[in-house]
Amino acid sequence: MDKIKLSKEEYENAVDEIRKFFECERDEDIGNLQGQIMMDFILEKIGPSIYNKAIDDMQKYMTEKIDDMYGYMIP
Template sequence: MTIELSKEVRADAIASVQRFFKENMEEPIGNIAAGALLGFFLEEIGPSIYNKAVADAQERLLQRISELDFEVHEDEFEYWKKYEAQTKARKYVSK
């Protein structure tokens, strides 16, 4: 799967690469070279980051699914228990 960036995000990423080189390297990097470096990182390292993000999201979803029974569980066959409790309460009130 190819990771595609919008024009705006790509422009911001290239500007960030250029700033990084300007502030941390001995030589600045041009717009074309920064774009090529960004393209390399997206193609070579991007899939690893993407796969890790998918695995993290999948793990979180599996945790949430395993908790689903506890969050939405309803006790079954409770009508008669409630009915008997109401009946007992009425008997004590009427005495």
């Protein structure tokens, strides 16, 4: 699988959220570089599993909708 890519804005927002998490939940002030390192780790190690789960859920949802559509067809 290719590396998950975010827009610059999405990436920066995610880094900000990581930094806020550390500040609020762990009472730790981490810098931007540490936030970027954490974000890169998440994208590389955890992101693909989350992405694959989302695709699997979408496929199940679409299959259900297609099955419903065929149920409404006039014979």
